[in-house]
Amino acid sequence: MNGRTRLVAIGMHLILTVWTIFVVAPIGLMLISAFKSQAEIFTKPLSLPGSLNLSAFQRAWNIGIGSFMLNSLLVTVLSVAVIITTSGLAAYVLARSEAKVMKWLYILIIASFAIPVQSVLVPLYQMVSGGHMLNSQLGIVLPYAAFGIPFTTVLFYAFFLEFPRELEEAARLDGCSRLQIFFRIVVPLSGPVVASAAIFQAVFNWNEFLLALMMLTEKSVRTLPVGIYGLTTQYSSDWPAIMAALTIATLPLLILFILAQRHFVRSLAGLGK
Amino acid sequence: MLMMPRMRALVAAATLATLAGGSALAQDAVTIKMWTLDNTGYPEFIAQAAEEFKKTHPNVTIEHQTFPGDPYKTGLQVALVGSDGPDVFFNWSGDDAKRLAKDGLALDLTSYADAPGAFGTTVGSGYLDAFRYDGKLYGVPADAVSKFVFYNTAYFAEHKLEVPKTLAELGTLCKSIRAIDPNTVPMPLGNKTRWKAIHWMTMLNERELGVAGTAPDYDLSRPADALYTDAGYAKAFQDLLDLQDAGCFEEAPNATDYTVADTMFSSQASPMEFCGSWCISGFETAGFTDVGFFRLPVVDGGRGDAGANFLVPEGFQVSAKTAHPQEAVDWLSFLVSDDQAAKFVEYTKFMPSNATKIDTVEGVSPLFKALAADVATFTQGVNVLDVLLDAAVSEAYLNATVEVLNRTMTPDQAVEAIRKVALEVQAKAAS
Amino acid sequence: MSHSSSRMLDRWMSAGMLAPALLLVGVLVLIPSVLAVVGSFYEFGITSQNWVFVGLGNYARAMADPIFWTALKNNIFLIIGSIITQVGLGTLFAALLDRGVRRGNTFYRTMIFMPVIISSIAVAFVWILIFDPNVGPLNAVIKGVGLTPPRLGWLGDPNISLYMLLVIAAWQNVGFQMVLVLAGLQAIPKELYEAAALDGAKGWRAFVHITLPGIRNVLMVGTLICIIGGLKVFDLVFVTTGGGPANATQVIGSYTYLQAFTLGNMGYADALSVILLVVALGFGWLQLTLSRRG
Structure with missing residues (x-):
């Protein structure tokens, strides 16, 4: 009996270990390839680098990975801030109103959650272009916000529905307005759901590709995904530099994640509730 | 119905203006907004030219923006329809440039071309013709790309290999290389993004049918019952398959990225590659100098001309919406003037449309000069299929070529598929 | 009196609080959707100035277009495949981490979750290198053990490449599903298991009778994320196979991107968008009814 439980335990570890290796191997390949020379990558795909060569990192850095990261950071922070603020305000009103029109508005929000960005790519592009906001950070922050709001509103809505109303009633009796109640009572107690939404949207917008590809074409405003995609345009086929660029782009986020993974995972898990 | 696009733009502008708080900067001086690809050396070339141009046109500021290849076409088209487009922009000669002319988005430059010092006087007429539609000029050709078979001269010398004179000899050459080492890929194709093989078909069609033989099919002017019925088209596909059977290409060429193919040659793992004139800078970066080249050989019994070779002129067009057409043309004429054309070569290593001073350019490799000299001897330029053809026919050609290489279509089926789309497009244009 | 004036104030304030979100969504999501619907009744190119009204012509064209059906079939394949692989494996790993293994939980969880935060473009590049038929490590291994890799390449043969897309998607997303399920599992009161154990229900039976009902909602959310993701999929296909071969x-x-931006058939692309939109709205409606029932 004991032997059998042991065997089962080993089996379970084996399953998890196999998947872990499967997950880590490509990341390892990316790291190792960044240190190889072009010829080494292509002629000895399975070997370690012949020497610890950092030149690929230098070439990748010179392409502008640093500024791509800064752009991504700026766009992500701004859009997440807009999403959280506007969705929080809207979801609270929607969750607390009995009016019929509010139900319809909520359904409209859910409907917009289902609209894929490709569906509106052309009109959206023409609008941003017509508004002279191509190649500007604001030009991409606003669509990012607009497409992030529906999901976040739905998430907040569910949270606010379960929020204990007794606290709010007490504040209302003290003469607080709806806005005051929201900021003094509700916001301070909404930390976990805000963190969930913020992290989810941040990961999503940090990695967004399609809109950024269409709207951020100027090199100085490109975000990471478009910047990375641009590494293999017509004339550069520098695979070590591509892998080095991917490493530079990925590693800070990975380290941040590993350090803060407990909060990270707990926050994202809140989405499923 | 005519109102629709404008209404869209209006809704767009109005709604966004309210969001952004609307800002319009009034400027006294003339600003020319220029869009190009972000090719190596381009930003630096334009920057120095803009400085130089200011000496004669102190009120003109050039605002240069660069784009990666794929989103460029889309972004350009949308921007030209909208209100925020560039004044002057890079474009390839061919279907795209023609469509812009047809849709009234590109400015007719005919009346500007022949003024003293203007581009019409410095650029050869062969180049100018690439941007001429219905007898009017719609672009300023700046350069051209060509394509050759590059080979590793050291490898050829070591194994006593000869440059082939016919396509059949090229196949034999591949077999000899495989005989030396079966793992050596003689000439990697790298067709994952589909344009590498379409470049092959461009030249193979020419080698089988000749430029005159293909032209009426390409521009859909041949009567419907004869469109794409020439046996040469299927033969050209068969030529490609024969080379594949001779072991010329790598495994699964349709799944191999062109960057991998390029690297296989420049890292000297493969002794040959059919590559563009733009590939030279890649060889130089890799420190690979033992490079020779030859044109894709002719076919025995083909109607092609050994003097004809792959040539895609590219250059600049002016937006029909520009507020400063004269300054825009002045600027473009300046870019293709003798001195600037030489600078252009220095910065970009591209084949210039005005080669008057190419010998004065420093830092250009002998290979580049030899290539430029060879381009000058072409009897005819062969424009590339995916740029030249109507977009839908081009898409059909790209896919058919992939399927032929995958052996999921025979050459005859491929030509039939292309003919079907060509007939649809032809019928639509007539209605 | 004061009560009603404060209600007025409340109403204005509510409107003010709703306005920013509604304005953004309205202007940048809903108006473009309406424009797409309008455009789908016309035939026009990206640069052409005159629109030709074709009524339902673009929709009729889609119904007769074999590539449209291939694309739709592929979307459905990816949706079903990712539900099986991602929700399935995610649940398996979560169950193992929650009640199976005693050591290394945090390590496994961190590692398996890691790909979620990597850009899908970066992911695609690494996998392109892995799957490369000539220089990729996968083929090197396969040939090393004496097997023959697929003739057209891992990403070049449509019978294989769709499964490879599932592999890449699973690599990236299983961790996310795992974390969702894990949170659901941890919310199940331990007493339930203890009570069941007293009744003789352990292991597999406890999983079926306690665990699965307990995480029903979480699995529903996970499945919906797969459905929406499968409908919206673009990056992965665009960068790895480009929609090919042929x-x-x-x-x-x-395919919408190809029709719109490569072939310049904007009206047809709008119609394809609208069809996708209707399908997506259908699933949105499903989510609404299901979440209401929950």
Whole structure:
């Protein structure tokens, strides 16, 4: 009996270990390839680098990975801030109103959650272009916000529905307005759901590709995904530099994640509730 | 119905203006907004030219923006329809440039071309013709790309290999290389993004049918019952398959990225590659100098001309919406003037449309000069299929070529598929 | 009196609080959707100035377009495949981490979750290198053990490449599903298991009778995320196969992009968008009814 439980335990570890290796191997390949020379990558795909060569990192850095990261950071922070603020305000009103029109508005929000960005790519592009906001950070922050709001509103809505109303009633009796109640009572107690939404949207917008590809074409405003995609345009086929660029782009986020993974995972898990 | 696009733009502008708080900067001086690809050396070339141009046109500021290849076409088209487009922009000669002319988005430059010092006087007429539609000029050709078979001269010398004179000899050459080492890929194709093989078909069609033989099919002017019925088209596909059977290409060429193919040659793992004139800078970066080249050989019994070779002129067009057409043309004429054309070569290593001073350019490799000299001897330029053809026919050609290489279509089926789309497009244009 | 004036104030304030979100969504999501619907009744190119009204012509064209059906089929394949692989494996790993293994839980969880935060473009590049038929490590291993890799390449043969897309998607997303399920599992009161154990229900039976009902909602959310993701998929296909060979791996997203921006058939692309939109709204409606029932 004991032997059998042991065997089962080993089996379970084996399953998890196999998947872990499967997950880590490509990341390892990316790291190792960044240190190889072009010829080494292509002629000895399975070997370690012949020497610890950092030149690929230098070439990748010179392409502008640093500024791509800064752009991504700026766009992500701004859009997440807009999403959280506007969705929080809207979801609270929607969750607390009995009016019929509010139900319809909520359904409209859910409907917009289902609209894929490709569906509106052309009109959206023409609008941003017509508004002279191509190649500007604001030009991409606003669509990012607009497409992030529906999901976040739905998430907040569910949270606010379960929020204990007794606290709010007490504040209302003290003469607080709806806005005051929201900021003094509700916001301070909404930390976990805000963190969930913020992290989810941040990961999503940090990695967004399609809109950024269409709207951020100027090199100085490109975000990471478009910047990375641009590494293999017509004339550069520098695979070590591509892998080095991917490493530079990925590693800070990975380290941040590993350090803060407990909060990270707990926050994202809140989405499923 | 005519109102629709404008209404869209209006809704767009109005709604966004309210969001952004609307800002319009009034400027006294003339600003020319220029869009190009972000090719190596381009930003630096334009920057120095803009400085130089200011000496004669102190009120003109050039605002240069660069784009990666794929989103460029889309972004350009949308921007030209909208209100925020560039004044002057890079474009390839061919279907795209023609469509812009047809849709009234590109400015007719005919009346500007022949003024003293203007581009019409410095650029050869062969180049100018690439941007001429219905007898009017719609672009300023700046350069051209060509394509050759590059080979590793050291490898050829070591194994006593000869440059082939016919396509059949090229196949034999591949077999000899495989005989030396079966793992050596003689000439990697790298067709994952589909344009590498379409470049092959461009030249193979020419080698089988000749430029005159293909032209009426390409521009859909041949009567419907004869469109794409020439046996040469299927033969050209068969030529490609024969080379594949001779072991010329790598495994699964349709799944191999062109960057991998390029690297296989420049890292000297493969002794040959059919590559563009733009590939030279890649060889130089890799420190690979033992490079020779030859044109894709002719076919025995083909109607092609050994003097004809792959040539895609590219250059600049002016937006029909520009507020400063004269300054825009002045600027473009300046870019293709003798001195600037030489600078252009220095910065970009591209084949210039005005080669008057190419010998004065420093830092250009002998290979580049030899290539430029060879381009000058072409009897005819062969424009590339995916740029030249109507977009839908081009898409059909790209896919058919992939399927032929995958052996999921025979050459005859491929030509039939292309003919079907060509007939649809032809019928639509007539209605 | 004061009560009603404060209600007025409340109403204005509510409107003010709703306005920013509604304005953004309205202007940048809903108006463009309406424009797409309008455009789908016309035939026009990206640069052409005159629109030709074709009524339902673009929709009729889609119904007769074999590539449209291939694309739709591929979307459905990816949806079903990702539900099986991602929700399935995610649940398996979560169950193992929650009640199976005692040591290394945090390590496994961190590692398996890691790919979620990597950009899908970066992911695609690494996998392109892995799957490369000539220089990729996968083929090197396969040949090393004496097997023959696929003739057209891992990403070049439509019968294989769709499964490879599932592999890449699973690599990236299983961790996310795992974390969702894990949170659901941890919310199940331990007493339930203890009570069941007293009744003789352990192991597999406890899983079926306690665990699965307990995480029903979480699995529903996970499945919906897969459905929405499968409908919206673009990046992965665009960068790895480009929809090829010969449109065999096209999905609605990439096919719309091709029609709009490569072929310049904007009206047709709008119609494809609207079809996708209707399907997506259908699933949105499903989510609404299901969440209401929950």
